[in-house]
Amino acid sequence: MKRLLLTGNGAAAWGARLAQVDYIPAFPITPQTEIIEAIGQWIDNGEMAGRMVTLESEHSMITAAGAAAATGVRVFSATSSQGLLYGMEMLFTVAGWRAPFVLANVSRGLSAPITLEPDHNDILAARDSGFLQIHCSTCQEVLDSTIIAYKLGEDAGVRLPVIVNQDGFYLSFTREPVEVPDQEQVAKFLGQFDPENTRFRASTPESQAVAVLGGAPYSYFRYESHLAALNAIKVYDRIADEYEQLFGRRYDAVESYRCEDAEYLFVMLGSFATKAKAAVDQLREAGWRIGLLRPRLLRPFPEKLFQQTLTVTKGVAVIDQNISMGKGGVLYTELASVLAGSTEPAPLLVSFIGGLGGRDITPEEFYEMAEVTKKAVQEGQAPPPRLLYTETDLRETRKLQAIAQAERSELGGSE
Amino acid sequence: MNETRFKNVKALPSTHLLGTGTPMCAGCGGLEALHEIYDILGEKSVFVNAAGCMTLLAIYPFTPFRGSWLYTAMASAPAGAQGIRDALDILLQKGQITPKDDMQVVTLTGDGAAYGMGMSATSGAMERNLDFLYICYDNEGYGNTGQQYSAATPHAAKTTTSCGPQGFFGFKKPLFDIWAAHRPAYVATVIGAEPLDLARKIEKAKELKGPRLIIALSPCPTGWDFDPREAIEIGKLAVKTGIWPLKEYVNGEVVHTKLPKKRLPVERYLEKQGRFAHLFTPQRNEELLTEIQERVDRYWAEMANP
Amino acid sequence: MFRIRFHGRGGQGMKTASRILGTAFFIEGYEIQDAPRYGAERRGAPIFAYVRAALEPINERGVIQHPDLVIVADDTLVPAPAAGVLAGADEHTVLLINSHEEKEIWKERLNLQGPMLILPILEEVEDRAELPFIGATCAGAAARLVGVISRPSLEQAIHDELEHLGQAIVEKNLHKSLEAYDLMAEQSGSATPSPVRSAQVWENPGWIELPFEDACLSTPTIHAGATSEMLKTGLWRTMRPVIDYEHCNRCWWICSTFCPDGAIPVKEDGYPEIDYEHCKGCLICVAQCPPHAIAAIPEHKFQEDAPEGEES
Structure with missing residues (x-):
């Protein structure tokens, strides 16, 4: 074991290297490219044994990844944002093949307008694809989750591909100290990928991913994928225990930070959640009984874990770094469904939308969200969803708009 | 290349590997070509399919293949072939499978995928020198959805999206040339109605390494509007009129494998198909007929004097 | 309704x-x-x-x-x-x-x-x-x-x-x-409308809990070859090609190769044999047979003439 300074991208690459992946279909896209560059260099230096092939698109890349996994090798791939969307048809498709592999996604806001910094609309667009999703908040977690993802996806009771998500810039380009486990130990933990009876061999021919016509068999296959994803919660817990024993780091399906005795909670995904942790510490200092719940597993959705913690609190600030146009935050909707279905008193959910396109969230904003949530509980009524947006944000935008809208003459141009 | 096993028609296979019972139309020219190809290729193969008529060959739990199959999507069958080929190579290299478990990796798509949506993936596979065989069954339109025009539709043909008096305004995309420009190991045109020529080409392609691509013109009773029993006759006429040149690209050269001694007028081919009926009734469209004939003539003139 | x-x-x-x-x-x-x-x-x-x-x-x-x-x-x-x-x-x-x-x-x-x-x-x-x-x-x-x-x-x-x-x-x-x-x-009027299904009493639809099954079973994969032969596409046929073996000159490659469905295997004696369970009746063999030794017979006539239960 060694401790290195790694970016989130570097950590993802290390995860793939330690998993001793056989095959890496690739396609460059900011802010993910560093992952495939690192792997490419290791392979060229002979430090890593896999085979990397750059395809001509993410759509092809995910096809090749799924096809190789369906042939029975261990596959890693990586993408981001528009790339994930370009491959979206194949995300749904290869998940239906039940061909397990790991796809690193580096979250970045979606076009239009095209942008570079992160939010979660890319990864949430893949929510219903059949891929399992692990969301990371630190570079260490990226590395560990990549290894865990192989164990999870390849399990005979799961057999589904897994996306390991990290935020662009905030993790992808940010170096942090990361403990890199020993290769031998990881190999022992993971074992070899056993594709069982679903793989291509001349001696045991089979037709995979064939058309299924008729509602009854189609429903069966689709629902079995769902049941496999649900089963992955149980399998994940077992793997998390094993990982902790071997490597000393614990990753629950939902990270629960200072939630015991909490009256209020923040709930959010990804790297910005560490900002929420800092806010929780400060708010506790100031006398609040508040904590943070951060789903690591988004698919499958650890519903029971949420129910247990949420139902004993008074108010929950759900912070969505995404937006479903015409509805609002996606995580908010998901949590609301956890609390529905029972006449028991439930905590009040308050929806906040922030961090779109990498817009920062300040400590004061966390404090204020806690305050708004508390007030809503006292009044028994949640306010409408709040976009985290200040006078300063608007002023900055107005400046740009003035230029964009200006008459040519005002800018000294000639006509 | 060694001498062919197929010296004459009597050498053609008399038993057939591809299973019966498929849902392809009666008289399907694509299935015709495929079953002839499969006989030569053999069951040590994995077919990677893109959306099209032949996606319906394998409907759970029925498949006509004795070897393997993977359905991908309309645009990315060559990328699926890449994944399988690479994975098999890795397994071979690591000694996790023996050569007897290796397979020919075959992409099977219609013209919709080959001439259009999948072209980028095919170009990519060739540029990466992928060791695979690509079979395009070309029925000159989006057949599985009822024959709308595609990039493979010939000039003046009537389709459900080109039903005016002039038929299709565009021209068939020169896919053979586009593929050959990548300088792959092999490119050939075939047709089920010329099984000996087809068998020799598949035999050759099977022995080569690298990208090998085959376009099979597939007379389509449903989409071209003719009596299924005419499928072979129409296929033969496609060759005899010179509108479907049988050729191959190998070692950097294009060779015509079946030269029509005396080319029949292209009308003979067109008049048998409902999709060209508007060229003959209620009155002959001399302008279009001449234009089509001249294009064919020009092709063969250029071929003779490149 | x-x-x-x-x-x-x-x-x-x-x-x-x-x-x-x-x-x-x-x-x-x-x-x-x-x-x-x-x-x-x-x-x-x-x-x-x-x-x-x-x-x-x-x-x-x-x-x-x-x-x-x-x-x-x-x-x-x-x-x-x-x-x-x-x-x-x-x-x-x-x-x-x-x-x-x-x-x-x-x-x-x-x-x-x-x-x-x-x-x-x-x-x-x-x-x-x-x-x-x-x-x-x-x-x-x-x-x-x-x-x-x-x-x-x-x-x-x-x-x-x-x-x-x-x-x-x-x-x-x-x-x-x-x-x-x-x-x-x-x-006239012998076909009469029937009411929509009543909600007064109804038959329980009999829902079940779909059991979770491992991927080796619950993946849409066919682990066998040529299973399509179980589908009797002969049912599509409206015209039946019938070989007159008197006139067949055993140039089998034509009918056998040209049959798109591969439904004309060649017997050991060199004569072709039509697989009526799968022949869709395209009649390419009829059109292509050089000595015109294959005739097309309306399927309905054949069925009417055939004794009960003998149809393939």
């Missing part, structure tokens, strides 16, 4: 039948639904189309489970389970078969509880795939059987649906359709 199903083969115009009937109901002031049901199969394969008609808005959707009237354009489909002609038919269902054979023969053969009618085949053709105007004929018969569609409404419906094919074709269809309409005069 009226619920009517038309059964035929791909290419016989069952969609047209459903549309003519749908339009005729519509002209009579009914709310209607008409739709064809396509599968993966093609020309010659069994298909069906259906019509719902009611004087109140129709909320039912999709395939008709319990028809009031079933019309079969091609009687060779009736005995084939895969065609699903009799699906959901009960004592209330009127079955109308377009056939040469007598009602008594069908009654005995099918042993059904519901009323049965025969639409005599007025003009036989060799190849049933080309049954002329059969869609309009079936629609005409159906229009009379439901008893609420007038002759002028049927005429108007045929004009509306077939106008684009030209006057001559409209005229021929009109003739055939009205002929069938008139033929059914005595049975």
Whole structure:
């Protein structure tokens, strides 16, 4: 074991290297490219044994990844944002093949307008694809989750591909100290990928991913994928225990930070959640009984874990770094469904939308969200969803708009 | 290349590997070509399919293949072939499978995928020198959805999206040339109605390494509007009129494998198909007929004097 | 609500039948639904189309489970389970078969509880795939059987649906359709509407908990080869190629190679043999056989001549 300074991208690459992946279909896209560059260099230096092939698109890349996994090798791939969307048809498709592999996604806001910094609309667009999703908040977690993802996806009771998500810039380009486990130990933990009876061999021919016509068999296959994803919660817990024993780091399906005795909670995904942790510490200092719940597993959705913690609190600030146009935050909707279905008193959910396109969230904003949530509980009524947006944000935008809208003459141009 | 096993028609296979019972139309020219190809290729193969008529060959739990199959999507069958080929190579290299478990990796798509949506993936596979065989069954339109025009539709043909008096305004995309420009190991045109020529080409392609691509013109009773029993006759006429040149690209050269001694007028081919009926009734469209004939003539003139 | 199903083969115009009937109901002031049901199969394969008609808005959707009237354009489909002609038919269902054979023969053969009618085949053709105007004929018969569609409404419906094919074709269809309409005069109103399923008492749908199964079972993968041979596509055939071995000169490669379906294997003695379980009847072999040793025989004739139970 060694401790290195790694970016989130570097950590993802290390995860793939330690998993001793056989095959890496690739396609460059900011802010993910560093992952495939690192792997490419290791392979060229002979430090890593896999085979990397750059395809001509993410759509092809995910096809090749799924096809190789369906042939029975261990596959890693990586993408981001528009790339994930370009491959979206194949995300749904290869998940239906039940061909397990790991796809690193580096979250970045979606076009239009095209942008570079992160939010979660890319990864949430893949929510219903059949891929399992692990969301990371630190570079260490990226590395560990990549290894865990192989164990999870390849399990005979799961057999589904897994996306390991990290935020662009905030993790992808940010170096942090990361403990890199020993290769031998990881190999022992993971074992070899056993594709069982679903793989291509001349001696045991089979037709995979064939058309299924008729509602009854189609429903069966689709629902079995769902049941496999649900089963992955149980399998994940077992793997998390094993990982902790071997490597000393614990990753629950939902990270629960200072939630015991909490009256209020923040709930959010990804790297910005560490900002929420800092806010929780400060708010506790100031006398609040508040904590943070951060789903690591988004698919499958650890519903029971949420129910247990949420139902004993008074108010929950759900912070969505995404937006479903015409509805609002996606995580908010998901949590609301956890609390529905029972006449028991439930905590009040308050929806906040922030961090779109990498817009920062300040400590004061966390404090204020806690305050708004508390007030809503006292009044028994949640306010409408709040976009985290200040006078300063608007002023900055107005400046740009003035230029964009200006008459040519005002800018000294000639006509 | 060694001498062919197929010296004459009597050498053609008399038993057939591809299973019966498929849902392809009666008289399907694509299935015709495929079953002839499969006989030569053999069951040590994995077919990677893109959306099209032949996606319906394998409907759970029925498949006509004795070897393997993977359905991908309309645009990315060559990328699926890449994944399988690479994975098999890795397994071979690591000694996790023996050569007897290796397979020919075959992409099977219609013209919709080959001439259009999948072209980028095919170009990519060739540029990466992928060791695979690509079979395009070309029925000159989006057949599985009822024959709308595609990039493979010939000039003046009537389709459900080109039903005016002039038929299709565009021209068939020169896919053979586009593929050959990548300088792959092999490119050939075939047709089920010329099984000996087809068998020799598949035999050759099977022995080569690298990208090998085959376009099979597939007379389509449903989409071209003719009596299924005419499928072979129409296929033969496609060759005899010179509108479907049988050729191959190998070692950097294009060779015509079946030269029509005396080319029949292209009308003979067109008049048998409902999709060209508007060229003959209620009155002959001399302008279009001449234009089509001249294009064919020009092709063969250029071929003779490149 | 009226619920009517038309059964035929791909290419016989069952969609047209459903549309003519749908339009005729519509002209009579009914709310209607008409739709064809396509599968993966093609020309010659069994298909069906259906019509719902009611004087109140129709909320039912999709395939008709319990028809009031079933019309079969091609009687060779009736005995084939895969065609699903009799699906959901009960004592209330009127079955109308377009056939040469007598009602008594069908009654005995099918042993059904519901009323049965025969639409005599007025003009036989060799190849049933080309049954002329059969869609309009079936629609005409159906229009009379439901008893609420007038002759002028049927005429108007045929004009509306077939106008684009030209006057001559409209005229021929009109003739055939009205002929069938008139033929059914005595049975007018014999197909009666049935109510929607009551919510007073109902049969429990019997939901189950779908068990979780490992991927090695629950993946849409076929672990065997050539399973398609279990599908008897011979059912699609309307014309049967028959080899006259007297004249066959054993140049097998032609029929055997050119059969798109690979349904003509060559026997050890060098003679080709047609696999009738799978031959779809494209007749390429008939067209290509150099000594013309393969003849095409109408499938319905063959079936009528064959003793019971001998059909493949």
